[in-house]
Amino acid sequence: MKQNPILIIGKNGKTGARVNQRLQALGYDTRPVSRSTSPAFDWEDTATWQPAIAGTRAAYVTYQPDLAVPGADAAIKEFVRIAANAGLEHIVLLSGRGEAGAERAEQILMHSGITWNVVRANWFMQNFSESFMLDGILAGELVLPAGDTIEPFIDVDDIADVAVAALTEPDLRNRLFEVSGPRALTFAQCVEEIAEAIGRPVKYTRVPVDDYIIALQEQGVPEDLQWLLRELFTVVFDGRNSKVMPGVEQALGRPATDFSSYVQKTLAAGAWDPLIQKKTA
Numbered sequence: 001m002k003q004n005p006i007l008i009i010g011k012n013g014k015t016g017a018r019v020n021q022r023l024q025a026l027g028y029d030t031r032p033v034s035r036s037t038s039p040a041f042d043w044e045d046t047a048t049w050q051p052a053i054a055g056t057r058a059a060y061v062t063y064q065p066d067l068a069v070p071g072a073d074a075a076i077k078e079f080v081r082i083a084a085n086a087g088l089e090h091i092v093l094l095s096g097r098g099e100a101g102a103e104r105a106e107q108i109l110m111h112s113g114i115t116w117n118v119v120r121a122n123w124f125m126q127n128f129s130e131s132f133m134l135d136g137i138l139a140g141e142l143v144l145p146a147g148d149t150i151e152p153f154i155d156v157d158d159i160a161d162v163a164v165a166a167l168t169e170p171d172l173r174n175r176l177f178e179v180s181g182p183r184a185l186t187f188a189q190c191v192e193e194i195a196e197a198i199g200r201p202v203k204y205t206r207v208p209v210d211d212y213i214i215a216l217q218e219q220g221v222p223e224d225l226q227w228l229l230r231e232l233f234t235v236v237f238d239g240r241n242s243k244v245m246p247g248v249e250q251a252l253g254r255p256a257t258d259f260s261s262y263v264q265k266t267l268a269a270g271a272w273d274p275l276i277q278k279k280t281a
């Protein structure tokens, strides 16, 4: 008998797109959703949640903009309630390491009665190539309020592999996977590795967090995102997440991807080629 589809919240997201691609390649039926799909799913509009969930059996859940923002735990509580009523059997939640709000959301899922997995992740390597840090790399200067704190950045391809294993292997259920990369680096070290690989100079400039937020305001970045970035660079980026964690190995039985492998594949894909970026913009 054909199984109901697996819901993926965050269709075009860095992890959602990869989870969807992997599940489809394995022959699973999926329902990837976001604000731009039909049915749509919008975290800001509770009325969209039930129609998106209806008829699915499991879900990969990414919350927008971040589980650290005020109200995220309440949203997850309501989502889990609707999901349980709809008969959803299993939820895999992408979470952020060292965030009090994220841990509250995790606890809600763990005590919901639905089988669960939490993938609690460090900063993504792909923030340098598919997110807000890409422009700085292309421009030759990355300006951030991060000092010498080391971070074991995680490859989102590893997160997608862990999420797919959690969705498809019943033996892994009801487990928390804390996933990080195998090497903790400063932002300056990351930028140095990227610059060397792309063969262009990229400077890392550290600024005080208040100056950074003023620059975001001048660029018209929404206030909630300003709040989030301040929170991430001050509270969360205080060294609490610097230790390498074994979640990838625990879930997959193989080591996590090193930053240098990420740099090589990203370079090969053309993500830091200004000409390719201009064509796809």
Ligand SMILES: NC(=O)c1ccc[n+]([C@@H]2O[C@H](COP(=O)([O-])OP(=O)(O)OC[C@H]3O[C@@H](n4cnc5c(N)ncnc54)[C@H](OP(=O)(O)O)[C@@H]3O)[C@@H](O)[C@H]2O)c1
Binding pocket: 010, 011, 012, 013, 014, 015, 016, 034, 035, 036, 037, 041, 042, 043, 044, 062, 063, 064, 065, 066, 067, 068, 094, 095, 096, 097, 121, 122, 123, 124, 127
């Ligand atoms: N970046 C990091 O370093 C990091 C580290 C740890 C944890 N995380 C967690 O990762 C999660 C994000 O996952 P991701 O990076 O895979 O996703 P992502 O790349 O941030 O996802 C972007 C997609 O989300 C959709 N979206 C935006 N607002 C939405 C809304 N209100 N409702 C529904 N969909 C919305 C957009 O599609 P549409 O325009 O079509 O809606 C957009 O294409 C966050 O919860 C974050 O806390 C991130």
